[in-house]
Amino acid sequence: MLCFFYYNPSHFPCHLVLISGSSSGRRSQTTQLYNSHKMPKKLLLVDVDCGLDDAQALMMALAAPEVEILGITCCFGNTTAENVCRNVLRVLQVCKRMEISVVAVGPLTNLALAAKMDPTLPKKINKLYIMGGNMEGRGNRTVCAEFNFYLDPEAAYIVTNEFTCPIFIAALEFTWENSLTMEYFRNWVEQDTDKARFMKKITAKWQQKHGFVSYDSYAMAAAIDESIVTEYLECAVSVELHGRYARGMLVLDTEDKWKKQQKVVLMKKCNLEKFKERLWAALQ
Template identity: 65%
Template sequence: MAKIPLLVDVDCGVDDAQALMMALAAPEVEVLGITCCFGNTTIDHVCKNVLRVLQVCNRMEIPVFRGASNSLLGEISAQYSHFGGDGLGDAEDPSSPGLEYLQEEDAVHALIRIINQYEGKINLVALGPLTNLALAVKIDPSLPKKLNKLCIMGGNLEGRGNRSVCAEFNFCLDPEAAYIVTNEFTCPMFIATLEFTRENCLTAEYFKNWVNQDTEKARFMKKITAKLPPRPTFVSYDSYAMAAVIEENIITEYMQCSVSVELHGRYARGMLVLDTDDKWKKEHKAFLMKKCNLDRFKERLWNALL
């Protein structure tokens, strides 16, 4: 059976690292490349973090591409703190690979090249701001038709945000990019929203047992999460989008409707807008994740650290 060809676009913080490690541990997946975008930290830290994850997983052969360092309008706040200043808990390792391991080609042109090379086969998982994807579709408008599917972690179902009052982090950091992608990518689109991930959270006990496995990967995960504030539940936000691509049946229920992104609201800029009554009469509908097989999800996440 052929492996699932995967491209992953990340703003590599702790949860991106968890999602990447899930993909790298899945024998049915072939990661063809990882493109980097600003988000959880600066673009240079994002690139270093991806290389660090690949080093821990002994997968340095996977090409890594440097992408957008700011939003399309350049409005990003320079404050990075929720995963530490470097995105991985400020748990530096002097043996980590440097930026010289990056590909010379930039992320946007790498996306275009690889998707065209594997036309109709690529599954693209987008785990950060959608800036690289928006730039790519503006250069090559035919790109969405050449994807097998696009799976996004971002947006929200109920207008409750974690970056602003009404907007989820990834969409809020580049609302224009999120608007372009939700409106111009007409391939099958699957979205793991903020509310979906929180409603399918895991327990703090699971997390404790997960990072205390006697493996190098678990020790790495424990190190980069050591300074995060304790929480009653564990949400590996980006891993849901990754799991949905690796094993389709992990997501057991979807809501299908047209979507867009609010750009002009005083309070709601960056909010995902759902056309649940089909007032727009748009042909393209997105699949919004609603329910998850948590037993299968936990198994995938557990195996990521073996």
């Protein structure tokens, strides 16, 4: 039996997190040395049957500034796979790596299934950033539904109704209203880098109706730097499942008629200069 626990290192860069103790000064010096030389990080996928020595090895990796842990897989050995997962969570907790944010930029199928398999999952997520849904009943897949929510409305319903973590949504209209110019897009892909040449090649036949809209990048940018989004709307939401025309549409309760305790945060306005800087840097 193999279970998988995913840790997002970008939320807590290893070289910025120091574990307190008698050797904290020594770790700080190591961190400063690493930062001054700007050495590339070693990417690790760690497979454990987490007993005492596994915990020690894992804590060593978490404290190493030159290491980025991409994921931790848990297998039976010292104890059952379930206990191994619990032990790994204990290690992450003591190393202050428990606040994991999730960015979902496709249909929400995996998140919904994961929550059904483990009902405690929504409580383990620090923040959830979603690109999907709509705020004004306008769609790009059907008349009333956005692409991601329409492809799996039941999953979108589960996530928006059953997840208790803070949810931030970059809806379709938000991305349209904060689009960039095609002039920016052309300059963006004309940078003299391999990344830019790759992007120019894969977007050669990409048709845009609303200017340059990098739909999923808005949710990612907000997860990286929340100050990029400058205005929000907070309200309860749900997803229409049975409508003849509106299946998959995100429904907003702006007047709080449902009296739902759980609210989501819908992005409304964006600091486009900061957003453009993030996109530009992505191809450098």
